Amino acid sequence: MGSEEDRIAIEKEKVLMVGAGGIGCELLKTLVLTGFKHIHLIDMDTIEVSNLNRQFLFRKSHVGQSKAKVAREAVLKFRPGVDIVAHHGNVKNTEFDIDFFKQFSVVLNGLDNLEARRHVNRLCLAAGVPLVESGTTGYLGQVTVHIKGKTECYECQPKPAPKSYPVCTITSTPSKLIHCIVWAKELALAKLFGDKSQVSDLDVRTSVEGKSITSEVENDDVKFFELRSGESFRQFAARVFDRIFGYNIEIALQNEETWKARRQPDPLYLDKILPNQQEEEGSAAEENGNVVEIEQHPSVSAMATLGLKNPQKIWDVQENARVFLESIQLFFKRRSKDIGKLVFDKDDQLAVEFVTAAANLRAHSFGIPMQSLFEAKGMAGNIIHAIATTNACIAGLIVLEALKLLTNQTEQCRMTYCVEHPTRKMLLVPVEPAEPNSHCYVCSETPLVLEVNTVTATMRDVIEKVLKRKLGVDSPVIMQGSSLLYETGDDLEDDMAAHYASLLNKSLASYPTPITTGVVLTVEDYHQDFRCSLHVKHRETFDEETEPDGILVTGDIASVINAEQPTLQPKTPAADDEDLFNKEENGHGDDKKDDDDDLVMFTPETTAGTKRKLEEDENLLKEKLKNHHLLADFGRRSMSVVVFTSWPVHREKDRL
Ligand SMILES: Nc1ncnc2c1ncn2[C@@H]1O[C@H](COP(=O)(O)OP(=O)(O)OP(=O)(O)O)[C@@H](O)[C@H]1O
Ligand SMILES: [Zn+2]
Structure with missing residues (x-):
């Protein structure tokens, strides 16, 4: 941080931190030591024994207590004058609405799942608050900056779809x-x-x-x-x-x-x-x-x-x-x-x-060869062991980006990637943020195409498999023209709730006004201030292997959702093949697991024209990253930089 003026400015700013886990503990400490004085902290979790080795604000006696509250108390012990408000709750709760977000100068994420990250991204866009997003997995980490209208939003770039398996492989013909x-x-x-x-x-x-x-x-x-x-x-x-x-x-x-x-x-x-x-x-x-x-x-x-x-x-x-x-x-x-x-x-x-x-x-x-409980647990829980040092580096970078945002140096903001082996003698590789993707369905409201067998698929399928799982919509309101087809909410009258429920299992084509090719559905989520339109296209057949859901969302996010994603995961001790890293097996996972979570993605061709620095480093970076199994098919797409999007779900658990 530069001048005394800057320091005084920082003291006045109010920041929101989401997540008080591995990154969050480091972040809270670094924020207060940097001079931030007004911090709100949200975490929905309680402390577990397995958190203690890296979430250093917590002690054994805290196990079972709220992470947000204990983190606050721990930090107040060495910085008593700081104003920290701890919220023990899910950031998706309606109390954390757009107005809540608007009170902050910047939002700092230390989350571990895609669903929550997408939600925070949407609220930041709606509230017009910049977001510093982060993730780590083992030695790898990243910090990205998202400013509405100036840079990509968190969802501008494809996120690899969670690995899914054909139903019959799971139920009848397992081979792994x-x-x-x-x-x-x-x-x-x-x-x-x-x-x-x-x-x-x-x-x-x-x-x-x-x-x-x-x-x-x-x-x-x-x-x-x-x-x-x-x-x-x-x-x-x-x-x-x-x-x-x-x-x-x-x-x-x-x-x-x-x-x-x-x-x-x-x-x-x-x-x-x-x-x-x-x-x-x-x-x-x-x-x-x-x-x-x-x-x-x-x-x-x-x-x-x-x-x-x-x-x-x-x-x-x-x-x-x-x-x-x-x-x-x-x-x-x-x-x-x-x-x-x-x-x-x-x-x-x-x-x-x-x-x-x-x-x-x-x-x-x-x-099929059997495995130990340790290995099976790693596979079932998608565990990648966390490294406290990576979390600390990433937390430091988050604060640096926050400082730039708050001292009017946004042009200095960088996306920074923490790599395992030095690239040009750098372990932290900075990249200039890209401009917003004009085809992003979140920040640019690009229409989407919904390919579905309208005779067999139901509205429930659309809601669960597309809106919630793929588009990250929490409380969808669905309209066809001016007719309301579906909505949720506590204030919904019983008869309306019953009416919507009765329609849920009807096939799309059998709706009063059939939903089939040519129909446009409008989807909104008021809490997220999100809206998009889905252009329905009837399709008879789907490939069970590559399209196990039997529903596709295409358009500019085709590559995001439906395309086979490169598997670029770093190896972990528990890993023996790529499947390990792809949670949400067979598309059945709840969203949590999702946890999970996406891993690595590339800048796809659709972003051609966006500004990217480090162009000259590309080959070097490719080479370096190839060496440790990060790049699987670099040649398939044109790209200028490797981007780690967010991070595989559950990390370090050494307590077996
Ligand atoms: N929707 C959410 N609302 C609030 N907090 C969340 C939400 N989703 C995740 N978090 C919090 O983000 C933090 C992420 O921290 P971290 O990645 O270290 O995970 P962890 O749960 O502490 O560790 P592990 O997954 O290894 O057990 C967790 O404390 C978790 O409770
Ligand atoms: Zn976007």
Whole structure:
């Protein structure tokens, strides 16, 4: 920072920080030490043990408390005079609306997921507040600056779509462990312990290609996965085991076509794998049957009760079977409050144990090598180990950019990329920000084309698969001309809510005014101050491999959403193939996982004409980055710089 004048100016500015995690802790400390005196801080999370190694404002005694509040208190201890307002909540909550954002001179993001980043981007655009956006993953990091009308917004550039897998690969023909992990996480775990009302187009029952499963069978299937009266937990677990690893595989084998060119899976039955073990073991043996309300233990572990100590050891089939049985029993005995609403969380030890065991058993059946819990957890949770030093560098860069913004030096602002190996002796590579992309559907309201089979797709499909998942819209209002087709909100009258709900499952073509080729839908989200128009185009068929959603959004964001993205992920200790880094498997992920999250992207041809510095560094940068697996297909597109967009979800967790 330059002059005394600047310093005094900074003291008056009010800034908003979003995220008090790895970057956020560093950022808050650096902000106050730089002289910022008015800071609002939003974080929705509470402190976990696994945060402590890098989120240095937190101590063991803080575990379970609000990150935002503890971070504030910790900083006030060494800078008591600073005015810090801590908000424990989701930045997407309606209390953080455009007016809330307008009170700040700049917004600084230290987030870990695409969904929240997009949301903050939209509010910053709406409020006209500049945004400094950041992300780290391992040694890599970036800080980007977004000023409405002057630079790209956060969404001007393509973000790689989360990896998705064809439904049939997951349900019928897995060939990699990640397919089995997706199956265990999204199907088996969800089916046994999740919200059964959630519609899923996947089922634990292995689907038989070419044969439709009748609703009667589906019904039977739902009942099958419920505890029967008089049945012990162990009997239930054993019944589920034989069904999903034995019977369902036998059914799948009946479809000879499927296995002509593939290795046939082996059905697994419990009496063959654990022939002498009919009884409960571990802690599950302490109580039997439908015992009610035993004390709930959120940290209960099947490994612990079975005496399996090393998370890096690959369990054999028997051990996987024992963990599978034990974890189901423990869920019923010690986690019964979670049953019916469980969602996979990488920090949930018992859920990770269940997923590891179920995935390994399925892998074994399909002749796929099994993995240790440590590796499986990394894959299921998309974990890349964080490095505190990278977070600290990135936080420093965020503050530098904020200072430039607040002292009228916006032309000095830079996007800065932190690389693993020096490029021209630089580990921090600065790039001049690009101008706004005139084809951006967020900041330029470019119309989009919605390609969909209007006879089979429903409005629910459009809302879930397109508006929420792909376009990041939270509370969509959908109009066709002047007719309102859908809206949400607490103030909605019951009869209107019922009316919209009744339409949700109707196909688009069967709407009162059919929604088919030529129709333009207008989508708005008032909270985000977002609007766009979707030009509907009926299309009969979609490629199951490349278009598993059966819906495409094209136009200028075609490359953003639908194109196959280069896989440029840095290697981590847990990685053995590209799938590891692509969360949101099979398109089923909730948005969180999304976490996730996008990884690396290129400046595509659509931005030709935008100004880019470092042109001369391009080749060098390419070479350097190639060396550590960052560039997969540099040749395919013309580009001037490599951009890491945002960061893979869940990072460092060394507590296994
Ligand atoms: N929508 C949101 N609203 C408010 N805070 C958010 C939102 N999404 C993410 N965050 C916060 O952003 C922070 C990101 O920090 P970080 O990447 O270090 O993640 P973490 O959850 O602390 O660590 P890990 O993912 O490795 O467990 C977290 O504290 C998280 O709670
Ligand atoms: Zn934009």
